[in-house]
Amino acid sequence: MGINDLMEDFKAVDTSSLVDKVEAKLVHLLQQQKLSVGDPIPKEVELADTLGVSRTVIREALLRLRVMGLIESRKKKGAVITSPDIFGIIGKSMNPHILDQETLKGMFELRLVLEIGMADFIFQRITPEDLEELKQIVNNEPDSTQDHLFNIEHEIAFHGKLYEITGNETLKKFQKMLLPVFDYVHHSGLLKKPVNKKRFVSHKGLVDIIENGSPEMFRNAMRNHLENHFARLFD
Amino acid sequence: MGINDLMEDFKAVDTSSLVDKVEAKLVHLLQQQKLSVGDPIPKEVELADTLGVSRTVIREALLRLRVMGLIESRKKKGAVITSPDIFGIIGKSMNPHILDQETLKGMFELRLVLEIGMADFIFQRITPEDLEELKQIVNNEPDSTQDHLFNIEHEIAFHGKLYEITGNETLKKFQKMLLPVFDYVHHSGLLKKPVNKKRFVSHKGLVDIIENGSPEMFRNAMRNHLENHFARLFD
DNA sequence: TGAGGTATTATGTATGACATAATAAAAGTA
DNA sequence: TACTTTTATTATGTCATACATAATACCTCA
Structure with missing residues (x-):
């Protein structure tokens, strides 16, 4: 030995x-x-x-x-x-005020990853009713000319519905958990670059793609739609 | 009152x-x-x-x-x-044997979502050294002609490296946590459809795209690469 | 001054007692 | 007999106290 x-x-x-x-x-x-x-x-x-x-x-x-x-x-x-209920448990210790900056930024990024990556599940599992509901949500949104005043409520309604369509409860819970963190990071001065409210592909554009396009098109459109957030992360 | x-x-x-x-x-x-x-x-x-x-x-x-x-x-x-350390904590209660089937399946799907969605972060943050290491990993893999014997080790090495490149510690921890669950679902009889070991876009193909392509190309290639897994979920 | 031993302090563990809530058993009534 | 109410039982929840243990601070002595 x-x-x-x-x-x-x-x-x-x-x-x-x-x-x-x-x-x-x-x-x-x-x-x-x-x-x-x-x-x-x-x-x-x-x-x-x-x-x-x-x-x-x-x-x-x-x-x-x-x-x-x-x-x-x-x-x-x-x-x-x-x-x-894993995510229920995490949720309790998921206090943005306590998490360190690195983790917070990671969570912020995680949302972007999820929404781009879930295209296939949306296309596979969406029902006609889902599509109808999406259209409703988009119609209730304020005019795109005043998009600089975009409402956080509508953001949540639209993107939340997308998670729901995936039919993946785990994913949905994950989003629910991520939401406050994302919002927190978005508004706290954690990300150096300023918010640019320029709107790229709109919610309506995304719905059109879901209806007539492909997962591939959706991924690209969503990437574009989230450009404002990406821009705050990348140079 | x-x-x-x-x-x-x-x-x-x-x-x-x-x-x-x-x-x-x-x-x-x-x-x-x-x-x-x-x-x-x-x-x-x-x-x-x-x-x-x-x-x-x-x-x-x-x-x-x-x-x-x-x-x-x-x-x-x-x-x-x-x-x-959120994910350290979750990891402890992340026992595949205890989680219910719905959650397990959700986790399985979550991995697919993540790997497709993280393209932008890979392209944004990859270093020349990372690329070199990826090539090394691919070179050490067994011949693609005998890919039906594909080694789980190489799978983990390659995909793990991708997570690492994203520079997102949270994401990486998440993968670490997801890994055993994914493996468990893959091998337990939870997914009805049989495993089809047909290989689509190879690891080498993905590396080539990382070197010369775009996030958009990578997403599509990764979607294709994971086709075997998707096929077990979708009709 | 510094090394080493001692005292102190706050958590860790053990024990015994009683409170409380949920169930099961028993008793009582139509 | 069936059905409701009361009573007992049981296992967790809370309290109190004592001692063990480890980490720190202090103190002594060379």
Whole structure:
């Protein structure tokens, strides 16, 4: 056993707390798949007894799982396994005021990536009703001559509908989470370059493409539509 | 005060637990922005004293913040505010075995959206070194004639590098998180349609486009490159 | 002055008790 | 018998206290 192995061993000293270990064990237990959604897990006292630790530790470990959305606990009924709503959970820790600038900028960019990349799903899954609704939304928008006053409400209505059309709940939740962050970055002085309200491809233009065009055309049009945002990121 | 208002009041009965309230108060405190990263927050006993609840409750509330990545606690030093690594946190609750099918499928699709949508960032931020590295990766790949044996390692190396080039850490972390899920969905029987290993635009083709083409060309090429995956989703 | 030991402090863990809410069991009534 | 109400049970939620542990600050002594 060479010195390097020894060092490896040293590195392996268990610095984790008791709760850490218990948490790991519990997560491992859930992964065994012996348990599926809705199944109850052992009571706190049982667990404490079995694992030989205090109920305090068990409670902390369970609490972590609960915050992560892996379990839900009800009085008397004990804790049951749940399918975590990931984005619901993230949403809570998604406070723009707390995130660092790098992450915030990343989120801003992420939206642009998503809206350009989702073209195929829109074309594949859009229904006639969706298309009709899109047209409605566009018709309710103010005149394009005064687009410098564009309404954030209409922006959300239109782009939100696009996410909805993709039929991807995860994507939609992601957008919902991203929205406040995007807005925050947009208005805080985080991006150096000024806002240029020049409008390129309009919402109406996008709808026309959805109706008569192809995913390829849509991607390019959306890229153009978002030019104002890209311009603030690139030179 | 009409009956409806009364009902409103009834609806407003506070069903939240003590810990919930304390958590809300603490989060609110952090949002005051009076506190920035690295700043310590009051000790557990102080908080318990100030808010008039037991230390247990305080600890549970703090634990939630900790799991959400908003604070870190050190012995003796107390708890300090941290900039949360959102995706690190999500990663923990991102166990494919626990997520429900709908979410899993959503994640699978999300990857496709991302890789098509990130073209502009690749072109904007790629360096000569990046390009060189991409070529290296492609050169190390097995012959395209035996592409039915394509190696998952090379897939990850190539596509991972693309994420890296975007210069968006958030995006990269997101990919890291998505990877196991994508792989899981790919191999579990979740997608009905069989895997068709037919190769369309190759990695080499993509590199060529990055070198000589445009974001627009890249998006189309990537869409084509991912055709195998899309084919399993669409009719 | 600086190294090393000691005291202090705040979190981590353990224990025991009681409160509370949800359920199950039992009792009572039509 | 069926159905409602009351009572018991059970498991989590909250409280209080004590001690362990690790990190820091302080203090002593060479």
